[in-house]
Amino acid sequence: SAVISQKPSRDICQRGTSLTIQCQVDSQVTMMFWYRQQPGQSLTLIATANQGSEATYESGFVIDKFPISRPNLTFSTLTVSNMSPEDSSIYLCSGRGVYTGELFFGEGSRLTVL
């Protein structure tokens, strides 16, 4: 399985500020994705992180709010901009294995916005 590292693991932020989450994957991953899991809910795909180009966002998510970068094959960042309490959630980085469609997850970043 792929090794996926995320940081920070958790943070408490003030309303109106922005936070960038970093994700590092090993070479066994091709595609990278960002998910959100709100309290008591399942996972919702935010976007596909494309290497060297703009991310592909799912319905309901926009680049101004969730800018994503993927400058190389193994690294991506997600920024949660102008945060409000509704953004309090776990944000998960994931990567798809090279040889299968299996998706592996990082440990997640638990964000609390006050």
Added chain:
Amino acid sequence: QKEVEQNSGPLSVPEGAIASLNCTYSDRVSQSFFWYRQYSGKSPELIMSIYSNGDKEDGRFTAQLNKASQYVSLLIRDSQPSDSATYLCAVIGGADGLTFGKGTHLIIQP
């Protein structure tokens, strides 16, 4: 819009019995199907993948896929208290990320 449906539970099963978890999906072109286990406060962990109709066994876990009925299930034999978790069904069709169901909360009673 792809949809994945699961019974949210909780599903309560006595220790040692078989736990049966079910999932239906809406997108007929979906080709790959996955079961994830998620303990409270942890990230999802892949436990089974299945791509062809029929059964796939891995230890105490058996995944079953019926593409004609758009149905996938997970059986857990000899259930243990450590199997208590939320089980997420996920499907993929093409290059997109996975679409997840809401998950079934499984409780194994000692």
